[in-house]
Amino acid sequence: MIIDFKMKAPIPGWEALFESGKTGIKDVFPQLKNVTPTTSSSLTDVLQEMDKQGISHSVILGRNNDIGSSNEALQAFLAGPQGERFFGFIGIEDMTVTEAVETIHRFGRTGDFHGVAAIPSKIKPLTPIGDPGLDPIFEACLEYGLPFCMTLSLLISLISEKPDYDYIHPKQLIRVAQKYPDLKLIISHAAWPFVQESIAIATHFKNIYLCPDFYTAFPGGQQYIEAAKFGLENQILFASCYPNVPYHYAMEHYRREVLDDRIANKIFYENAQQLLKQHKSQ
Template identity: 25%
Template sequence: MSLIKPIDIHAHPPTEDYLIRSGGKYIKHAAEYFRISIKPRSIEEMLEAYDRAGVDRIVIVAWDAETTTGLPKTSNEYIAEIVDRYPDRFIGFASVDPWKGEIAIRDLEVAIRDLGLSGVKFQQAIQAFFPNDRRFYPIYEKCVELKIPVQFHLGMTGAGAGVRGGDGIRLKYTRPIYLDEVAADFPELTIIGLHPSWPWQEESIAIAMHKANFYLDLSGWLPTYFPETLVRYARTLLKDKCLFGTDYPFIDPERWLYSFNKLGFEDEVKELILEKNARRVLGI
């Protein structure tokens, strides 16, 4: 265990820029729903939490849902600046707003080629789109061209949870099965489905079993609360396809790892999930 250098595949900046300015009511309501504090912290405080947990590297994601939320983005430039400050700790993932069309494609190209980011993340619930909508296929074509992995949110989201109308968010966009079509149409594209995809866990497991280019991230939930089927597949048939992630600052890395160790996975499986699978997906 001590030789493992964990890589967190999915985290957010804990700063005011993301949590308050970009997050607005969506993150405020998510925090209330999860009963957690969203007091902004610095990147240095974030790194202290990762040092305490013994986590080596962290994928940190930008945020752009300007069309649907009207809130300012946490830009790709902002993330690139964090990566430049701590290049041996952070791996930056871009965010582009799919409704911006040509601009989204140009933003992605700049983020990868000029800013040095390594992937892109989508949040279909808040960005309000079906990932298999052909209008967005040019973005995936660009991902293939740039040879970058792409992350999609899966399952119930805390954003808008617990308030009337769920802040207008539709859960339908987060069903895993739409990504099966994207994985089929873009075999060269590496897709990471984020979070245990409740209430469609079996759906995402089936896609991960069937499509070699589809991976499951385990962030956003403490492992002790994972659906039982997910634990069973992560331990066995999908041990090469599951990735450690926290969704920091919503879950602290030390807490996640403590909970994960309680599952009693073999050392070989832990090494795959905590480090090796991420190295393969990220090409590092």
């Protein structure tokens, strides 16, 4: 079985976001120029793709409280019969710290979510992820036992209001990981291109998890999987970033590097299962 730790789905209210995701980054990276987008357009199509790939569950990272990508729409979906194969993270994009904390309390108490998701460059005002001013967010996550997933990569930095190459550097997380050892910190995009730096901090802090997404196919990306063979087998997560790339593309590059069945099972399933504290039937 496989748990996909990052994807978008055409859930009610999110259809436009799903469609835009199919081609949204193809022109940004030459590595993706010739990748054929998925033809799926409905939730039924996506579920059929998941079945074909052996994906039992997927994680939908929330965005914000706005129409078209709202936490409300995600919550309604997760609580309904169609949400059985999905886990949702509360989205706190485009919010101040106070708004983010209020949102975590509002949705965290429902029990419908399994984590909190943020693109740090969209927190208002722009604040480095390691700044103490963000501590109320981390403490709210801990209150509900929710892991915190942040998207860090050069692409995310370049589209921020104040592009800064060092903004995504994994060193920003050292203070947070030290102060909150019980908080699970997941780096979506694994802070590429700071590959060795993200591997280094995960080596020193067992509460940090790396989710390389489609960056396993980028220069240096194979090192994330190699790190799993040398001590980080419990801290690497599979994520497709679907529909930005199709499932087969995402899985191909993970499987090409993983030769050990035991490690593959951890990356594709066990590590995510433990993080999510699964209670849904398999």
